[in-house]
Amino acid sequence: MAQAALSRREQNKAEKRGRIIAAAHALFAHKGFEATTTLEIAEAAGVAAGTLFLYAKTKDDLLILVFREEMTELVERAYGFAKHEQALIDQLIAFFGTFVAYHERDLPLARALMRQLGYVASGEQRAEVNELMTGLLRRLALLIEAAKGRGEARADTPLMGGAQAVFGIYYLNLGKLLSGFVNREQFDRDLKGQLALLLSGL
Amino acid sequence: MAQAALSRREQNKAEKRGRIIAAAHALFAHKGFEATTTLEIAEAAGVAAGTLFLYAKTKDDLLILVFREEMTELVERAYGFAKHEQALIDQLIAFFGTFVAYHERDLPLARALMRQLGYVASGEQRAEVNELMTGLLRRLALLIEAAKGRGEARADTPLMGGAQAVFGIYYLNLGKLLSGFVNREQFDRDLKGQLALLLSGL
DNA sequence: GATAATATATGAGTCTACTCATTTATGTTG
C-alpha cells in the first residue's frame, strides 16, 4: 500500500500523526469541539503540548485533519445512495440527505466544521479542503451527466458549473438548518423547492 | 426619531454603545479584525475591559454589532445600482458586484465577516443577522418579481425561493474568491455562468 | 563510528478573549 521505504523519521511522524488524529477524533466526539482543549488532545496522544501545532497550525486545522478522511468516505457513501434513485432531483435529495443525517448526529461539531470549511485560513489544509470539495462536486457532476443521458438535463449544461450551483443552494440551506433558523422539515422543503427551480429555471 | 423620554440609564448605555461601535470600527479598519484586541477597543471607547462584553457577548459578536448598519446600507446601495440594468442576469451581477467591491477593500475583514455570518453562535445577534439576510433576499425577490413582469421569469416562480437559490450560488462563489481558490475574473465568469444556469434551468 | 547537519519534540512562557465577585450609579418607595 505505502511506498515500502519509510525512514525512521517518517515512521515516527506518521505514527504520531495517527495518534493525534485518533485522540482528537475521540475527544471531539465525546466532549465536542469547543470543550476539548488542545492540551487534552496532546496528552491523550502522548505528545507535548507544542507538538500538536507541528501537525496542525491551529485548533481549527485539527478539525480538518480529523474529518477529511471521514468526509471523503461520506461523499462516496452519499453518491452510492443517490445513484439508486431514478430522477435527478431525488438523487440530489438523497445525496444531501446522507450529509444531513451525518451532521445531525453532532450539531455543534457540524457547525464547527461548516465554519471551518467556509474559509480555510492556513494554506496548510487548503489543498486538502479543495480536494475534498472537488471530489464532492465531481460526484454531483456525474449525476448531472447521467441525467443528460436520460434527457433530464440539457446537453450543453456545464457539469461543474451545474454541480457548484447545486452545492451552493444546499450549503446555504444547511447553514440555516445548523443555525436553527429552520427545522428539518422546512429545510427539506426549501432544498427540494430550490433545486427544482434550478433544474427547470426561474 | 427616538422616543423622546430616555432615562439617564438608557442615555448612558446608548452613548457607551456608540463609543464602542465607533472605536471597534476604526480599529478593525486600521489594524484588521484579528490584530485588534478587545482591550484596545475598550480603551479607545473609554470603558473597562469587562464592559465590552456587556454589549457584545464575544469578539465575533462585536463584528456584527459594528457592520450590521453598514451592511444594511450596502444592500440598499447594491439594489439601487442593480435596478438600472435591463436584464435580470445583469441586475444580479451588478447587485453582487457592489458587495464584492466592498469586500475587496478589506479582504481579511471580509473573511471574518463571512465566517461569522455563516453561523451565528450567540442568540443575541441572531435576530439581527436574520433581519439583514431577509432584507437582502427581499431585494433579490423584488428583482425577480420585476423580471416576471418583463417575461424574463415564469409567473409561478416562488420569489423567496428563487432569491435564496441566487444568493446560495453567490455565497459559495464568494467563499472561493475570499479563500483565494479563484481570482476575480474567474469569480465573475463562474458567477455569471451559474446564475445563467439557474435562470434557464439545467 | 565520530562529527556535523538537520529535522523533530519539548514545555515553560506569552498573549488575549472572556468571567465574576465586588463596587458604583441610577431608580423606586414610604
Place this chain on the structure above:
DNA sequence: CAACATAAATGAGTAGACTCATATATTATC
C-alpha cells in the same frame, strides 16, 4: 430624603490557544 432595590460597570483573575528557545533524535558525511 433616607433606605432599599436594581441595573450597569469595573478590573483583577482564569483558561486555553499558540510560540519559541532549547533539547533530543535521526540522517548525512568523512
